[in-house]
Amino acid sequence: MGWFVRRLAQSLVMLWVVVSLVFLSIHFVPGDPAELLLAQDGGSPDPLMVQMLREQLGLDRPLPEQYSHNVMGILRGDLGASMVDGSSVGQEVMRRLPRTLELIAAAGILSLLIGIPAGVLSALRPRGRFSRGAAVVAGTAQSVPVFVLGTLLVVLFAQVLGWLPAGGFVPFSRDPGKHLQLLVLPAATIAIGLSAIVFRITRASMLDVLPLDFIRTARAKGVPARRVIIRHALRNALMPVITVFALQLGGLLAGTVLVETVFNWPGLSGMLVAGVNARDYPVVTGVLVVVSAFYIGLNLLVDIIYGITDPRVRK
Amino acid sequence: MQLNRRNLLKIATMSGAVLALGGRFAQAQGGQTLRVGLSTYPPHLRPWVNVGYSGHLLCSLINRTLINYNEQGQLVGELAESWENETPETWRFTLRESHFHDGSPVTAQDVEWTFQQIQADGSGAYMFDALRPITGFEVIDERNFRLTTDEPLATLPALMTFPFLSILKAGSTDAEDQGIGAGPYRIAYAEKGVSIELEPNEHYFKPGLPTLAGITITPYVDESARVAALNAGDVDMIDYVPWSAMAAIEADPALALHKVDAGAFMYLSFNGGGVFADPRLRQAVAFGLRRDEFVKSIFFGFGAEMTGLPRAAGSPYRHDDQAAFWGYDPERAKALLKEAGHENGLTVSLLSTSQYSMHRDTAVLVQAQLAEIGITVNLTMPDWATRVNLGNQGAGDFAVQGIGLDNLDPDAVTTLVDPSLSPTYLRSRNFEVEGLSEALAQGRSEMDEAKRVDIYRRADQMVLEATTFCGLCYRATGFAAKASVQDLAMLPDQLSPFSSVLFDKLKLG
Numbered sequence: 001m002g003w004f005v006r007r008l009a010q011s012l013v014m015l016w017v018v019v020s021l022v023f024l025s026i027h028f029v030p031g032d033p034a035e036l037l038l039a040q041d042g043g044s045p046d047p048l049m050v051q052m053l054r055e056q057l058g059l060d061r062p063l064p065e066q067y068s069h070n071v072m073g074i075l076r077g078d079l080g081a082s083m084v085d086g087s088s089v090g091q092e093v094m095r096r097l098p099r100t101l102e103l104i105a106a107a108g109i110l111s112l113l114i115g116i117p118a119g120v121l122s123a124l125r126p127r128g129r130f131s132r133g134a135a136v137v138a139g140t141a142q143s144v145p146v147f148v149l150g151t152l153l154v155v156l157f158a159q160v161l162g163w164l165p166a167g168g169f170v171p172f173s174r175d176p177g178k179h180l181q182l183l184v185l186p187a188a189t190i191a192i193g194l195s196a197i198v199f200r201i202t203r204a205s206m207l208d209v210l211p212l213d214f215i216r217t218a219r220a221k222g223v224p225a226r227r228v229i230i231r232h233a234l235r236n237a238l239m240p241v242i243t244v245f246a247l248q249l250g251g252l253l254a255g256t257v258l259v260e261t262v263f264n265w266p267g268l269s270g271m272l273v274a275g276v277n278a279r280d281y282p283v284v285t286g287v288l289v290v291v292s293a294f295y296i297g298l299n300l301l302v303d304i305i306y307g308i309t310d311p312r313v314r315k
Numbered sequence: 316m317q318l319n320r321r322n323l324l325k326i327a328t329m330s331g332a333v334l335a336l337g338g339r340f341a342q343a344q345g346g347q348t349l350r351v352g353l354s355t356y357p358p359h360l361r362p363w364v365n366v367g368y369s370g371h372l373l374c375s376l377i378n379r380t381l382i383n384y385n386e387q388g389q390l391v392g393e394l395a396e397s398w399e400n401e402t403p404e405t406w407r408f409t410l411r412e413s414h415f416h417d418g419s420p421v422t423a424q425d426v427e428w429t430f431q432q433i434q435a436d437g438s439g440a441y442m443f444d445a446l447r448p449i450t451g452f453e454v455i456d457e458r459n460f461r462l463t464t465d466e467p468l469a470t471l472p473a474l475m476t477f478p479f480l481s482i483l484k485a486g487s488t489d490a491e492d493q494g495i496g497a498g499p500y501r502i503a504y505a506e507k508g509v510s511i512e513l514e515p516n517e518h519y520f521k522p523g524l525p526t527l528a529g530i531t532i533t534p535y536v537d538e539s540a541r542v543a544a545l546n547a548g549d550v551d552m553i554d555y556v557p558w559s560a561m562a563a564i565e566a567d568p569a570l571a572l573h574k575v576d577a578g579a580f581m582y583l584s585f586n587g588g589g590v591f592a593d594p595r596l597r598q599a600v601a602f603g604l605r606r607d608e609f610v611k612s613i614f615f616g617f618g619a620e621m622t623g624l625p626r627a628a629g630s631p632y633r634h635d636d637q638a639a640f641w642g643y644d645p646e647r648a649k650a651l652l653k654e655a656g657h658e659n660g661l662t663v664s665l666l667s668t669s670q671y672s673m674h675r676d677t678a679v680l681v682q683a684q685l686a687e688i689g690i691t692v693n694l695t696m697p698d699w700a701t702r703v704n705l706g707n708q709g710a711g712d713f714a715v716q717g718i719g720l721d722n723l724d725p726d727a728v729t730t731l732v733d734p735s736l737s738p739t740y741l742r743s744r745n746f747e748v749e750g751l752s753e754a755l756a757q758g759r760s761e762m763d764e765a766k767r768v769d770i771y772r773r774a775d776q777m778v779l780e781a782t783t784f785c786g787l788c789y790r791a792t793g794f795a796a797k798a799s800v801q802d803l804a805m806l807p808d809q810l811s812p813f814s815s816v817l818f819d820k821l822k823l824g
Contacts (some may be wrong), residue, residue, distance in 0.1 A: 031700030035707055035740075038365070038439075047737055050707075052437050085359030085507075092507070151539065158547035166547040167540050168533050169509050261537045264544075266508040270536075277670075278358075279700045 003307060011300045014178040017291040022285050023067055031279040033083045034059060041163060057083050070282075074289060077229050080282035082275075089286035092271065097290065099169065100267035103259070104252045106183055107190035108245070114195035116241070119202025120234060126207060138196035150262035157185060167264035186263035190256065194248055205237035212236075250298065253291050347528040347823055349800070352550035353540045356508050356534035360493040363433050363479050365441035368583075371478045372554060372815040373532065376513060377416075378481030380498035381408065381426070382472055383816050388627060388723050388807040390472050394421055394482055394497060394520075398475075400762060403467035410458040413520035415484045416501040423460035427452045428485035441479040467590055467760040469767065473724035478813055499819035500527040508534065524819050545570065545795055551823065552796035552803070558615040564795045573803050574793025575811035576619050577628065577720030581609065581677050583785040587734065587746025589712045590663060595655040597782035600713070601641040602683065603648035603688040609788040613676045621786030624775050625720060627808040631768050632725040632775075640779045643787065650689045662691040666711030668702040677715045677787065706740025716741060719792065720809035725771040727809075729755045732784045748781040799824040 034053040054060045058069070073080050079089040118138075122131040141149075158166035165182055172179040209215065210233055218228045257269040268287060275283030355506035357370035362378070381395040392398075396411035413421045419618055430452055433440040445587070448470075451463030464471065474480070481496055488494030493502065500513035513530040533550060535541035542564075544550045556564065556572065564572045583600065585591040622641045626633035652658060667678035675696055682692040695711055696702075714805040718741065720727040730736065734743040735752050754774040761767045778784055792811045796803055801822040806814045 029701070030697065031704045032707075035703050047707075047739070056437060056439075063804055085361075087359075087507070095507075151543075154540075154543045154547070158549070159543060162547065165549045166543040167535065168544070168549060171506065171509070232809060262540055264533070264535050264537070264540050270508070277698070277700060 001217060004304065007300060007307075009305055011296045014296050015293060016071075018296075019071060019285070019289055020067075022288045023070055023281075023294075026276075026279070026281055026284050027063060027066075029279070032059075033057065033279040033281065036278055037215070072286060079286035079289065082283050083280045084278050084283075089282050092257060092283075093268065093286055093290050096266060096268045096271050099265065100253065100256060100269065101185055102261075103190070103265060103267060104249055106187035107194060107252070108249055110187055110191035111194035111198050112245070112246065114191065114271025116202050116234075118195070119199045119241075120206055120229060122199070123206030123210060124205045124229070126203075131203075134199060138199045140238065141192045141196040144193075145258075146189055146193060147258045147262055148193060150186070150259055153185050153188075153189055154262070165263065169266050182263075182265075186259050186265050189259050189263070194245075197248060198241060198245060201241045202237065205240050206233060209233045209237045246298075250295060253294060316607050324759045343571055347526075349527050349530045349821060349823055350550040351530060351532045351553065352535045352553040354534070354538070354541065354553075354555035355533050355536055356511075360502075360505070362481055362483055362488060362494050362496075363429075363438065363440040363442065365479055368812045369534075369554060371813055372818075373511065374481060375480060375498065375813070375815040376500045376818060377493065377498040377502060377528065378483065379413075379498050380476055380478075380480050380816075381482060382475040384476055384723060384806055384810055386804050386806065386817065388630075388810065390476065394426075395475070399474060401461070403760075403762065404464050406462045406464075406471055407455075408460055408462070410460075411520060412458075413497055414518035415487075415495045415497045416518065417484070417495055418518050419484060419495075420457070420661040421482060421484075421497050422457045423454040424457075425485045426460060427454055429482050433480070435587065442474070442477055445477065459661045467762060469762050470724045470726045470759055473722045476722055500530060503529070510534075519819070521819060526820075526822050529680055535598075542795075548797075552759075552794060552800050554639050554794055556793050556795045558613075558617045558791065560795075561615060561617045561791065561793075569798055570795055571798050571800070571803075572793060572795050573805055573814075574604065574617065574791045575805055575808060576791045577808045578792025579624055579717060580789045581613075581673065581714050581715065581717045581787040582621070582622055582731070583681070584716055584731075584741065585713045585734075585743040585746075585783070585785070586709055586711060588709060590657075591659060591712055592746055593655050595651045596657070596661065596779050597785065598780075599648040599651040599655070599688065600653070600685065600690070601688070601782050601785045602644040603787075604641075604684050604787065605643045606641075606786075606788050606794075608684070609677060609680055610790075613673055614682065614788070614790045615741075617791035619789040621733060621788050623786060624732065624778060624784065625786065625789075625809060626725070626728075626775075627723060630723070630725075631764070632771050634772060634775075637772070637775050637779060645688050652689060656791065657689070660689040660691060662693065664693045664710075664713040665713055665715065666696055666702060666705055667694060667715040668697045668699045669696040670699040671717075672703075673717060674702075674715050674789065677717075680819070681715065681787075703740050707738070709738065709744060714740070719812050721813065723810060724807070725767065726755065726759050728784075729759075732778045734783050743783045746783075748777050748783055751777045751783070753783070 011193045029132060034050050034057060037053060058066065079093065081087065082089055091150060118134050122134050126129055154166050157164045164184055168182055170178045170182060215228060215233055218232050255269065257273055259265065260267045271283060272287045275287060321679060323722065353369045353372060357366045357373050359366065379393050381393060382390055383393045385391045392411065394410055394413055395408045397408055398408045401407050408741040410421055410423060430446065432438060433442050434446055447467065448461055448464045448468050450465045453461040455461060484495040499519045501516050501518055502511060503514040504512040511532040515525050515527065515529065519525060535544055541553045542557065542560045545553050561572055561574065564570045583699045585597050591597050606622060610616060610618040626638065652661060665678055665681060668674045672808060678694050678696060683696060685692050731742050733752055733755055735747045738744040751774060754770060754777065758767055758770040758774060761770055795804060801824050802820045804814065804817040804820065805811050806817065
């Protein structure tokens with residue numbers, strides 16, 4: 001129990017450090033939200049109006065006061081209001097987070113469906129045509145930037161073939177069919193690169209597992225080949241795949257900026273970029289706090305699971 | 316059904332077919348609802364606050380101003396039926412019979428309330444400064460009111476056309492939401508960052524308008540995504556057409572490009588706190604630039620050289636000699652440098668931004684061309700937010716600027732050319748031109764058109780000779796639409812980005 005409390009305390013300290021770093025870094029970057037708000041498309045902000053707006057937004061207060069206000073708000077679960085439109089940052093994050101998670105989940109599932117079977121097949125005949133061809137395809141998929149890949153998919157499937165929309169978002173509740181159509185291309189764009197990683201890790205891991213004694217034993221006992229591969233080899237080879245896959249997915253939470261931009265998907269990354277461009281401090285802090293809390297929470301969960309399954313970790 | 320490989324393949328194939336057919340079906344359902352791809356989702360729906368060109372498009376679809384410009388650039392009544400200058404300091408307006416979205420009539424009291432909201436301290440309204448000269452508002456009756464200004468103000472009718480001076484129903488908003496307007500459409504559904512759906516206002520004052528069953532606005536922030544959406548048939552029309560795509564759109568018979576070459580423009584402003592306190596050096600810069608290259612290389616030929624001040628073609632305020640003042644003349648530029656004591660060269664810093672390609676590329680081209688006459692330019696190009704901040708602090712010897720004017724009155728350029736105004740990132744600073752502010756003030760208060768023409772000719776000459784503003788080039792602005800979109804009219808010159816005030820007539824063929 002003491003170990004668990006210590007880990008929890010560590011996580012809270014980490015979160016506080018993140019909040020402080022984010023707050024300080026965004027406030028020390030040049031750029032004034034009040035000036036930007038008044039300078040839309042060539043607006044010429046009068047210094048007096050800038051000053052009035054700064055007072056309205058509380059930007060004229062000393063930095064320590066702004067910091068404590070910020071931290072106290074987060075402790076109360078209040079991420080503040082956007083300086084641009086006054087909307088609740090917490091509500092906006094909660095509206096956008098599921099969209100990004102949906103995109104990542106769809107891409108993740110698609111990449112597993114492609115990467116694992118390809119990796120297994122490739123490991124069974126490592127010098128075969130399929131293996132060599134798949135390695136070339138995986139290398140290409142990994143090296144093509146997502147915005148290039150996304151643009152190519154738009155040109156092919158939206159402009160040339162006309163099968164799918166070029167981009168956009170419709171809530172599932174308003175039009176489920178259209179929602180799924182719009183999900184296909186951005187999810188596929190992420191999935192193509194991700195499946196290449198899954199393929200490589202699965203292949204390497206399977207190549208490590210296949211020569212091991214227990215596989216040979218299973219085969220010697222007459223277990224059918226498919227069962228040996230799936231139940232015995234793949235099951236044991238999946239651990240590194242899951243680890244790498246989880247890390248990749250975690251990175252995507254705030255890293256889908258380009259895909260969200262190309263496909264006009266209104267997720268969390270777009271909100272973060274708009275927040276940084278407008279120097280909308282509460283938005284930037286809010287998004288990063290949520291993303292960090294997500295990571296730290298996941299880490300804590302993994303540590304707890306390790307602690308339960310392996311008592312040595314707790315010592 | 317048994318879950319085996321064959322059945323999984325069947326399901327996958329059928330799902331693909333359904334999605335693909337769904338896509339085609341969705342495209343076929345255009346109907347009479349216009350689908351617009353907008354360059355950005357308006358940051359908010361607060362009235363009277365500048366939310367940029369895209370925000371203005373929405374604003375002008377749901378709201379109306381008192382006066383407007385027509386396609387020829389002439390002032391025409393919108394909610395105001397007529398207006399007259401009773402005395403030099405008073406203007407009488409008569410409202411036409413019109414109604415807000417809820418069916419209630421637009422009255423003089425609504426106009427008074429709107430002005431009060433804008434003029435309130437801390438309103439943050441775009442017109443807060445511009446309406447300062449208005450010191451009195453008198454409601455004569457339901458449809459007539461009188462405005463009093465602190466001094467004669469010839470620009471007042473033009474002020475009433477300003478974007479973000481929409482007349483809203485009294486008390487309909489606490490300035491946090493859009494309130495009740497009198498535009499051709501009203502908002503039926505809006506999800507931030509996703510889409511806005513508009514439905515027709517059955518009380519709109521123009522007979523037979525609007526004709527569309529509705530408008531769906533979807534933001535496409537990335538310009539390539541916006542063009543792709545138009546090409547793919549996801550939308551019927553887009554704003555802010557990228558210059559790189561204009562030629563292809565023009566060549567596509569299924570699409571139409573609606574553009575104005577002299578839309579917005581690029582220019583340089585100077586900081587008189589350094590070497591550019593000397594007007595000869597500012598002139599040297601102005602004469603040392605080949606402006607045709609800016610149009611060709613940055614705007615793909617969709618624009619025009621700017622060798623004078625931004626005066627609209629055909630305007631009585633435009634004079635040929637002044638419009639061609641800054642021709643490319645490297646010998647003269649070098650002579651001016653020598654005269655100013657810099658015959659061995661000069662090193663200056665140029666402030667721009669790397670965030671927008673037109674600003675970045677303009678800075679790079681200025682650097683390259685000025686090197687030819689002996690001026691070494693060091694570039695400072697942070698992101699836009701930092702650039703605005705540095706500009707307001709007075710950083711850099713000179714700066715790249717891009718803007719469009721928001722009305723056609725000759726006084727509209729004042730904010731860009733008079734360095735004695737309060738210092739902002741948009742104009743030259745730290746020096747003055749003797750007599751310029753007085754001439755511009757005289758132009759604002761003069762009611763006689765012929766006299767105004769003379770006054771602004773004199774003021775423009777001062778600006779050109781002192782080079783408080785260095786024009787580079789106009790850049791085309793426009794909309795692209797499917798050929799089926801009809802009656803898409805454009806306002807002239809720098810007003811073209813605000814053409815959405817004419818979109819109440821849009822039809823789908």
